[in-house]
Amino acid sequence: MDSAIPQEILDALTDIEMPRLRADEAVPEMLEIAGLSLPVYRTGCLVVGSGAAGLRAAVELKRRGGEVIVASQSAWGGTSACSGSDKQTLHTANTADHGDDFQAMARAIRAGGAMDEDTAYIEAVGSPRMMASLQYLGLPLPQDRFGATLRYKTDHDETGRATSCGPRTSRLMVKVLAEEALRLDVPIFNHTTVVQLLTEGEGDDRRVTGALAFRKADRSAANPYGLVLFAAPNAVLAAGGPGELYRDSVYPNGCFGTLGLALEAGIELVNLTESQFGIGTRREGFPWNLSGTYVQSLPHIYSVDAEGREHHFLARYYRTTQELASNVFRKGYQWPFHATRMLDFASSLVDLAIWRESAAGRRVFMDFNRNPLPVPGDQPFDLTRLDEDVRTYLGTAGADQELPIDRLRHMNPLAIELYRRYKVDIAAAPLEFAVNNQHMNGGIAVDPWGRSNLRGVYAAGEAAGTHGVTRPGGSALNAGQVFGTRVGEHIGASRTAHAPETVGSEALISAVTDLLARLNTDSAHSVKSVRDEVQARMSDHAGVICNGADVADALAAARELNRKLRADGIAPERSGDGARAIQWQQMALASEAVLAALDQYISQGGGSRGARAICSDDGEAIPMARDTDLAAFRFKTEREIDKQTQILVRLEGEELKIATRKNRSFDESARAFFERDWPDWLTGRIFDLDAKGLRE
Structure with missing residues (x-):
C-alpha cells in the first residue's frame, strides 16, 4: 500500500538541508x-x-x-x-x-x-x-x-x-x-x-x-x-x-x-x-526513539538468543493477547519508563521485559510485517479486540489495515522514510532495539x-x-x-x-597551564579506557533498574577514577585532539555527580519514580507477570515529600557537596494589574538585575 502523501512532501520533511556557515x-x-x-x-x-x-x-x-x-x-x-x-x-x-x-x-x-x-x-x-x-x-x-x-x-x-x-x-x-x-x-x-x-x-x-x-x-x-x-x-x-x-x-x-x-x-x-529511559534504536546504527506510531501500529516484538531461536517473551508477562497489544500501543504516548507502570500489567512492564531480555544476552526486535502473536491459550490478535482507548484511537485514525507496516504507512509514512534515509528498511526487515538513556x-x-x-x-x-x-x-x-x-x-x-x-x-595563565597539564600522553588513562569504564558503570548500575548497594559501589569506583585522573591526567586519543580527552575527564566527573546525587536520594529513603526503579528487599511494590517471577524487582515506592524538593550538587575543591532545597512556589491566585505592573516593565524592574540569581 502506498502512502497518500506524495513522495516529494515526505522527502521535504525528512531530508532537511541545513544552512551553510560563513x-x-x-x-x-x-x-x-x-x-x-x-x-x-x-x-x-x-x-x-x-x-x-x-x-x-x-x-x-x-x-x-x-x-x-x-x-x-x-x-x-x-x-x-x-x-x-x-x-x-x-x-x-x-x-x-x-x-x-x-x-x-x-x-x-x-x-x-x-x-x-x-x-x-x-x-x-x-x-x-x-x-x-x-x-x-x-x-x-x-x-x-x-x-x-x-x-x-x-x-x-x-x-x-x-x-x-x-x-x-x-x-x-x-x-x-x-x-x-x-x-x-x-x-x-x-x-x-x-x-x-x-x-x-x-x-x-x-x-x-x-x-x-x-x-x-x-x-x-x-x-x-x-x-x-x-x-x-x-x-x-x-x-x-x-x-x-x-x-x-x-x-x-x-x-x-x-x-x-x-x-x-x-x-x-x-x-x-x-x-x-525508553525503547529506541541505539547510536551504533541510527539512534531514534520508538515512540508514537512506531508502537501504535502494533508490530510483533520478539527476541533472538545466541542460537538464533525466537522468543515471544512478552507472552510471559501479559495475561491476554488484548492486554499485551494494548500496552505495546500505549508505549506510543507513555514512552518513558516509569516504575509505577510496571504494576498492574501496565505499559512499563514492556520496558522491564525488554531490559531483562537484553540483560540475558538476547537481541530484541520489532517486526512490522507481523501482528503480535497470541498469548498461549488465548485468542489470536484482532484489531476489534483491543482496550477501548486503543480501539478508539486506531479507529479514529483509520488504521484498520491488516499488517503493522500498512497501519504505520497510513498513520505516519515519515516514520518509514526516516529509517530508509539511513539504509534501514523497516518495511522489509525487523528492527533491532533496546531500552536506552534518552x-x-x-x-x-x-x-x-x-x-x-x-x-x-x-x-x-x-x-x-x-x-x-x-x-x-x-x-x-x-x-x-x-x-x-x-x-x-x-x-x-x-x-x-x-x-x-x-x-x-x-588567572588566565593558571587556567591554561592547568588545562595543558591534564593532557598527559604518558597517562595510563586513555580516552577509550575512561569512556568504557564510565559508560559500563552507568548503564549497569544506574539505569532503569538499580539498588542502593550497587549505586554506592559505583559511586566509590567513580570517585577513585576521578582521583586517578586528577593525579595522572588523561592521554589524548590522537595527536592534537585535546578536546575529546578533556571532555571525557569532565564526563567522569559528571558521572560521579550523578551517582552522588542518586546515592544521597536512595540512602535517605527515596523511592522509585520516572527514571528508575529502586529495587529493595523491603520495597512496597512487586511487578506481576503471567508466568514469570518478578520478586527480584520488588521496589520502593516514591514518597510524597521527595516531590517537593530538589537535590543540589556542587564541587568544592575535590569533593562533591550535596544539599536539598524546596521547590520554588507560585501563587496561582495572584493576578497582574496593568496600571500597577506596567512601570516594572518600562523600567526593567521585572528583570531583577540587582539580585544575585540563585545566591539569594
Whole structure:
C-alpha cells in the first residue's frame, strides 16, 4: 500500500538541508601564554552550543543589540538537529479545545514533582509565543482549515497539548533559527569545543570573564591543540545533555554537554537523579526513539538468543493477547519508563521485559510485517479486540489495515522514510532495539531568568535542570525556546553584552597551564579506557533498574577514577585532539555527580519514580507477570515529600557537596494589574538585575 502523501512532501520533511556557515573571520589578536600563541576572540556573550536553545538565546540577544558569538563542537550535529522520534513535539496551551489555560498546563508540566512551580508557569505562558515566533520564522507546524494547530497526546500529558511537523521537528527548529542567526550576522564558530570557564572575584562577587576552547581551525605549530580564548562577560551554556554518559544510549554520538565543565567552575547542578529511559534504536546504527506510531501500529516484538531461536517473551508477562497489544500501543504516548507502570500489567512492564531480555544476552526486535502473536491459550490478535482507548484511537485514525507496516504507512509514512534515509528498511526487515538513556531532566540549577549561581553564566535547553521528574513529552523543546528567549532578554536588559576592553591575567595563565597539564600522553588513562569504564558503570548500575548497594559501589569506583585522573591526567586519543580527552575527564566527573546525587536520594529513603526503579528487599511494590517471577524487582515506592524538593550538587575543591532545597512556589491566585505592573516593565524592574540569581 502506498502512502497518500506524495513522495516529494515526505522527502521535504525528512531530508532537511541545513544552512551553510560563513567563512571564518581573521583572528583579531594573539596572546602569548604558557608558551602558546593563543587567538583571542572578544564578544559580549559566548553561547556554548548551536542547538535550538542556544540559537534562540543568540538571536534574541542580537536583536537587542548585544554582541554574541556561538561556539559549537559540531554545528547541526547535536541532539536538537539529529535526534527525536516519529513525532517530536512542541507544547501548546490549548487544552481540550477550550482555549488557553496556563495554570492547567503548568500543573501538567510539574506534575511529577521536583520542579519549581514558577518555572512550570513560565514555560506554559511562553509556549504560544514560542510557537508563533517559530512559525513566523518558517517552522511548518500543521493546522486545520480553520487555522487551529493540530494536536495529539504525548508522554505524561493526557490532554493533548502536543504538536509536531514530523520526526524532524527539532531539526527544522534549528534550521529556521540558524537562518535567522546568520541573517543577523551572529558568528558561529564550528568545530570549537569549550572546555573551561574563566572567572574573577571571590565569593558572591565571582563572575565569568570568558572561556577556553579547543578550535580545529586555530591549530598551529605554536598552538598544537588549537587552544583559544573567548573573552566575554556573559556565557550561555546550551550544549545539551550528557549523551555519552551511558553505553546504552539513543543520543547521537559525541553529545557531551557541559555538566563537568560547570562543576569545575563552581556552578551548582540540580536533579541529576532524573533522566528518561525508553525503547529506541541505539547510536551504533541510527539512534531514534520508538515512540508514537512506531508502537501504535502494533508490530510483533520478539527476541533472538545466541542460537538464533525466537522468543515471544512478552507472552510471559501479559495475561491476554488484548492486554499485551494494548500496552505495546500505549508505549506510543507513555514512552518513558516509569516504575509505577510496571504494576498492574501496565505499559512499563514492556520496558522491564525488554531490559531483562537484553540483560540475558538476547537481541530484541520489532517486526512490522507481523501482528503480535497470541498469548498461549488465548485468542489470536484482532484489531476489534483491543482496550477501548486503543480501539478508539486506531479507529479514529483509520488504521484498520491488516499488517503493522500498512497501519504505520497510513498513520505516519515519515516514520518509514526516516529509517530508509539511513539504509534501514523497516518495511522489509525487523528492527533491532533496546531500552536506552534518552534525556537528562536535571542539569544546571537556574533561576526564573535562566541565571546560574555564577554571575554572568546562564543555561538553557537540556543543559538547564528545569524539567523535574516527568516532563510531558516534547516539552523540553518548548522549555529550551522559552528560556533561550528569557536568557537573551535578561542579558540584553543588563546592558553588559559588549566585548571587554582588556584580556589576560594571572588567572588566565593558571587556567591554561592547568588545562595543558591534564593532557598527559604518558597517562595510563586513555580516552577509550575512561569512556568504557564510565559508560559500563552507568548503564549497569544506574539505569532503569538499580539498588542502593550497587549505586554506592559505583559511586566509590567513580570517585577513585576521578582521583586517578586528577593525579595522572588523561592521554589524548590522537595527536592534537585535546578536546575529546578533556571532555571525557569532565564526563567522569559528571558521572560521579550523578551517582552522588542518586546515592544521597536512595540512602535517605527515596523511592522509585520516572527514571528508575529502586529495587529493595523491603520495597512496597512487586511487578506481576503471567508466568514469570518478578520478586527480584520488588521496589520502593516514591514518597510524597521527595516531590517537593530538589537535590543540589556542587564541587568544592575535590569533593562533591550535596544539599536539598524546596521547590520554588507560585501563587496561582495572584493576578497582574496593568496600571500597577506596567512601570516594572518600562523600567526593567521585572528583570531583577540587582539580585544575585540563585545566591539569594
